[in-house]
Amino acid sequence: MKAFLVTGSFADPRKEQPFSIEMAAEDEASVREKTLSTIGSRHKMKRWQIKIDKVEEIPADKVESHLVKYQIGA
Incomplete structure (x- = not known):
């Protein structure tokens, strides 16, 4: 997995x-889908109300979220 x-x-x-x-x-396609699902669920928004401006891969040492670090094995 990537961050x-x-x-x-x-x-x-x-x-x-x-x-x-x-x-x-x-x-990247999986990240976009997961983002739409997560933001929509947390804030009760429809997919058309969510605008994704940028998706960029980040190196493992720059990850701040403990959950993401665990998921990528860093």
């Missing part, structure tokens, strides 16, 4: 809410 940093925003009723989240997955 990815996903940045984007979603349309909160009052304003545009930015987010940045670290995820572990096999490829």
Whole structure:
């Protein structure tokens, strides 16, 4: 597995809410799917309300999330 940093925003009723989240997955397509699922579930948003701006792979030593570190085996 690889570590990815996903940045984007979603349309909160009052304003545009930015987010940045670290995820572990096999490829970029899986990360996008997992992000849409996670953000949608946490904030009760539809997929069309979530905008992913950037997905970038990050090295294992730059990962901050303990869960992602465990998942990638770092």
